[in-house]
Amino acid sequence: MISRRSFFTSISALLVGGRALHAATQGSPGGDPEAPADRLSIPEAVQSRPAVVEGDNNGIIQTVEHKLKCTCGCNLDIFTCRTTDFTCTVSPALHRQVVALHENGATPDQIIDAFVTEYGEEILMAPPPEGFNLAGYLVPGLAITAAGTLLAAILMRRQAAAPVPAPVLTGAANVSAEDQARLERALSEVVD
Amino acid sequence: MTLLGEFALWMALLAGLWGAVVGFSGAWRTRPELASSTIRSVYATCAALLVASIALWQGLITHDFNIEYVASYTSRNLPDSYVVTAFWAGQKGSLLFWATVLSVFAALAQALTSRRHKELMPTVAAVTGAVVVFFVATMLFAANPFDRLGFTPADGNGLNPQLQNPGMVIHPPMLYLGYISITIPFAFGIAALLSRRLDSGWIVAIRKWTLLSWLFLSVGITLGMWWAYVELGWGGYWAWDPVENASLLPWLTMTAFLHSVMIQEKRGMLKRWNLGLIFGTFMLSIFGTFITRSGVIASVHSFAQSNVGYFFLAFLVLAGVFGFTLLYTRWPQLEPEAQLESVASREAAFLFNNLIFVGIAFSVLWGTLFPILTEAVRGVKITVGPPFFNRVNVPLGLLLLALTGIGPLIAWRKSSLANLRRQFIFPVLLGLVTASVLFGMGMREGSAVLALGLIGFVAGTILQEFYRGVRARIRMHGESFPVALGLLINRNRRRYGGYLVHAGILIYFAAFVGSSFKITQEATLAPGEFTEIRSPFGHVYRLTHLGVSQYTALNRIVSAATLQVEIDGKAAGIVSSEKRQHVDSFNRKTFEPSTEVGIRSTLREDLYVVYAGSIGGTERANYAVTVNPLVWWLWFGGGVLVLGGLITMWPGGGRTAVRSGLTRTQGATVEPAVEEAVPV
Numbered sequence: 001m002i003s004r005r006s007f008f009t010s011i012s013a014l015l016v017g018g019r020a021l022h023a024a025t026q027g028s029p030g031g032d033p034e035a036p037a038d039r040l041s042i043p044e045a046v047q048s049r050p051a052v053v054e055g056d057n058n059g060i061i062q063t064v065e066h067k068l069k070c071t072c073g074c075n076l077d078i079f080t081c082r083t084t085d086f087t088c089t090v091s092p093a094l095h096r097q098v099v100a101l102h103e104n105g106a107t108p109d110q111i112i113d114a115f116v117t118e119y120g121e122e123i124l125m126a127p128p129p130e131g132f133n134l135a136g137y138l139v140p141g142l143a144i145t146a147a148g149t150l151l152a153a154i155l156m157r158r159q160a161a162a163p164v165p166a167p168v169l170t171g172a173a174n175v176s177a178e179d180q181a182r183l184e185r186a187l188s189e190v191v192d
Numbered sequence: 193m194t195l196l197g198e199f200a201l202w203m204a205l206l207a208g209l210w211g212a213v214v215g216f217s218g219a220w221r222t223r224p225e226l227a228s229s230t231i232r233s234v235y236a237t238c239a240a241l242l243v244a245s246i247a248l249w250q251g252l253i254t255h256d257f258n259i260e261y262v263a264s265y266t267s268r269n270l271p272d273s274y275v276v277t278a279f280w281a282g283q284k285g286s287l288l289f290w291a292t293v294l295s296v297f298a299a300l301a302q303a304l305t306s307r308r309h310k311e312l313m314p315t316v317a318a319v320t321g322a323v324v325v326f327f328v329a330t331m332l333f334a335a336n337p338f339d340r341l342g343f344t345p346a347d348g349n350g351l352n353p354q355l356q357n358p359g360m361v362i363h364p365p366m367l368y369l370g371y372i373s374i375t376i377p378f379a380f381g382i383a384a385l386l387s388r389r390l391d392s393g394w395i396v397a398i399r400k401w402t403l404l405s406w407l408f409l410s411v412g413i414t415l416g417m418w419w420a421y422v423e424l425g426w427g428g429y430w431a432w433d434p435v436e437n438a439s440l441l442p443w444l445t446m447t448a449f450l451h452s453v454m455i456q457e458k459r460g461m462l463k464r465w466n467l468g469l470i471f472g473t474f475m476l477s478i479f480g481t482f483i484t485r486s487g488v489i490a491s492v493h494s495f496a497q498s499n500v501g502y503f504f505l506a507f508l509v510l511a512g513v514f515g516f517t518l519l520y521t522r523w524p525q526l527e528p529e530a531q532l533e534s535v536a537s538r539e540a541a542f543l544f545n546n547l548i549f550v551g552i553a554f555s556v557l558w559g560t561l562f563p564i565l566t567e568a569v570r571g572v573k574i575t576v577g578p579p580f581f582n583r584v585n586v587p588l589g590l591l592l593l594a595l596t597g598i599g600p601l602i603a604w605r606k607s608s609l610a611n612l613r614r615q616f617i618f619p620v621l622l623g624l625v626t627a628s629v630l631f632g633m634g635m636r637e638g639s640a641v642l643a644l645g646l647i648g649f650v651a652g653t654i655l656q657e658f659y660r661g662v663r664a665r666i667r668m669h670g671e672s673f674p675v676a677l678g679l680l681i682n683r684n685r686r687r688y689g690g691y692l693v694h695a696g697i698l699i700y701f702a703a704f705v706g707s708s709f710k711i712t713q714e715a716t717l718a719p720g721e722f723t724e725i726r727s728p729f730g731h732v733y734r735l736t737h738l739g740v741s742q743y744t745a746l747n748r749i750v751s752a753a754t755l756q757v758e759i760d761g762k763a764a765g766i767v768s769s770e771k772r773q774h775v776d777s778f779n780r781k782t783f784e785p786s787t788e789v790g791i792r793s794t795l796r797e798d799l800y801v802v803y804a805g806s807i808g809g810t811e812r813a814n815y816a817v818t819v820n821p822l823v824w825w826l827w828f829g830g831g832v833l834v835l836g837g838l839i840t841m842w843p844g845g846g847r848t849a850v851r852s853g854l855t856r857t858q859g860a861t862v863e864p865a866v867e868e869a870v871p872v
């Protein structure tokens with residue numbers, strides 16, 4: 001039977017050994033004594049990122065970045081790309097550019113204008129509604145409105161030209177209780 | 193087996209060509225044995241393509257890395273389920289999958305279609321044969337899945353990590369099944385035109401196929417949203433990407449058809465329009481593949497690009513010219529059998545509903561292609577992203593939502609003012625109350641209040657329809673409420689299944705509204721540190737970083753970052769997000785580390801956590817945390833929609849009233865719910 005002393009000695013040894021094992025797995029492969037205690041055992045399995053700073057959560061910056069496209073070819077806006085594609089090196093750089101402009105006092109519109117000047121209109125997630133771009137915004141609505149108007153006009157004309165229909169039943173008020181019961185009986189026979 | 197696979201492809205090509213040539217030549221009209229031969233060619237093509245598919249699967253499962261396709265999309269340590277589904281992970285396999293499934297559908301169409309339509313079947317066989325020939329020829333001459341390498345690599349490249357997700361096991365096949373099954377209605381439409389059997393008979397023959405196709409597309413799109421949400425890590429599910437748009441386009445025109453076909457069935461109207469919708473839907477499904485494969489427009493689905501896109505463009509033009517020219521030549525024989533009598537009729541409401549569906553399809557197509565147009569006209573590249581699509585399509589979506597409620601409330605042929613008043617009072621009140629309550633609770637986003645008010649209105653129409661139908665049954669038969677409800681649905685599955693589909697769509701809309709309130713926040717946390725984020729519903733999440741654990745699993749090294757969650761100070765479990773470094777069987781890195789999001793989902797909102805990376809290789813972690821309202825309802829809405837679709841297409845369910853309007857007393861108005869509770 002194991003004594004109390006040997007039990008606690010074993011536990012202490014295990015704890016010390018466990019800590020040593022933990023330190024070995026957390027440390028760098030080379031056992032760098034300068035390495036941080038919370039170092040990952042396989043750091044290359046995770047992308048390395050800069051720490052989040054206050055500007056990263058700024059609502060104005062997020063709004064601006066949603067309107068600007070990342071130029072890495074991903075087809076996403078800067079904010080979405082930098083918070084989704086962690087292999088992209090372009091969106092973090094564009095983000096820093098937005099933050100810098102914002103910190104220099106530029107308004108959202110001025111930031112967007114600066115990007116358009118530097119990268120062209122393609123940097124915008126949606127074309128500005130002016131000039132030829134207006135066609136992009138208006139053509140669907142105009143086409144639907146025109147088609148709807150035409151459809152309504154045709155229907156009205158046909159309605160006007162149609163022969164006068166027989167009087168319309170307007171509800172239970174025009175039907176006696178007896179007729180209603182007969183109708184329901186007849187209909188129920190059809191159903192069953 | 194690859195030799196057998198390639199041989200089977202050639203056999204499929206020859207059998208398909210034979211069927212197409214004989215079927216289109218019309219020689220079978222005078223020689224019945226040729227009609228049988230055309231139809232047998234469908235079965236022969238199907239058998240050959242099944243053999244080819246088995247051959248490719250055999251190559252995948254046995255890790256025959258001498259086959260270029262197997263080496264490109266699998267590795268020895270890829271989990272078995274993904275080895276099997278790698279069949280459609282790449283373009284060449286997708287083409288074989290498409291051709292095989294199409295041949296199976298073509299064979300089923302021949303086997304299951306009523307003998308009443310036997311005059312159409314050789315031409316149907318010819319059309320499906322021609323489409324199969326296109327796919328097989330594309331494989332044989334441009335993208336052969338059985339191509340061999342000059343050497344045999346020790347291991348394959350493995351599967352793109354984003355495709356190693358259960359959603360991708362089922363999402364692409366579902367979408368493909370939707371695209372592919374559209375070919376059958378298209379084939380019947382062409383057959384009806386060629387044989388000049390232009391009554392509504394062919395419409396009856398394709399009803400189940402169109403519903404099946406629509407259902408597959410709906411499931412495929414919803415699963416695609418789910419995959420994007422759980423896999424891509426941006427906290428959303430729909431980004432108006434060109435490939436997403438390409439899947440939405442045929443769904444929109446197909447949905448328009450499913451509404452307008454009722455007018456043809458009941459009144460013999462809109463024959464030309466319906467044929468146009470079927471042809472357009474088929475072309476849009478091919479267009480979707482062209483967009484996916486050609487890379488003509490930048491897309492997040494760039495992994496699927498190649499040069500075969502232009503084969504699809506050529507086929508698209510050919511099919512379009514053939515179909516619409518044929519429609520034009522038969523135009524005079526497609527005169528409507530009745531005229532619309534009133535603007536206040538269900539026919540008119542369906543027409544406007546069709547207008548909006550097709551209008552939204554046009555709008556999405558227009559936005560998708562607008563960058564190409566702008567570059568051609570102005571020589572300037574532009575981007576058309578979510579802000580554009582939301583701005584243009586949200587008003588149209590709201591209009592469609594309103595029509596979803598209005599259409600079913602109006603009687604066929606003509607509604608009286610009293611009837612309209614009676615039908616609309618409850619739904620309109622419910623809509624107004626919903627909007628007022630939300631406004632009173634502090635919601636000030638106009639479009640959100642309007643959308644939720646309209647959802648209330650449409651929900652009112654659905655509830656009213658069910659209530660009146662059940663009440664009519666209880667009065668007539670003395671049934672209990674559950675029995676009356678069950679029998680009401682059972683006896684008119686098409687109508688009440690349709691209402692369930694509408695309910696599913698409403699739930700989708702509610703989820704879309706919820707997503708406009710999402711909040712994202714980033715934080716860097718060392719173990720033990722926490723960050724807080726306030727939900728749009730007002731409560732506060734406290735997220736404490738517990739650390740990062742690393743381990744190997746299957747074909748990857750996993751780094752799992754874990755957060756302890758507290759809501760307003762109360763413990764609410766943990767959420768883990770992972771980085772996955774995929775490796776091959778020699779432990780070599782195959783792709784960049786990918787991200788697996790952690791999601792804590794409730795009826796109210798999702799807590800969506802992304803482990804963005806590590807600070808200097810330590811356990812200090814960067815997180816992107818999103819609170820995403822009402823997302824759960826999107827998946828639930830998908831379930832309701834599928835249930836409604838299944839009820840609608842389930843065999844039986846009472847007699848469908850084809851052209852019933854003509855049997856009723858001229859001008860009589862019957863309330864829709866009562867009308868459908870007792871189909872006349």
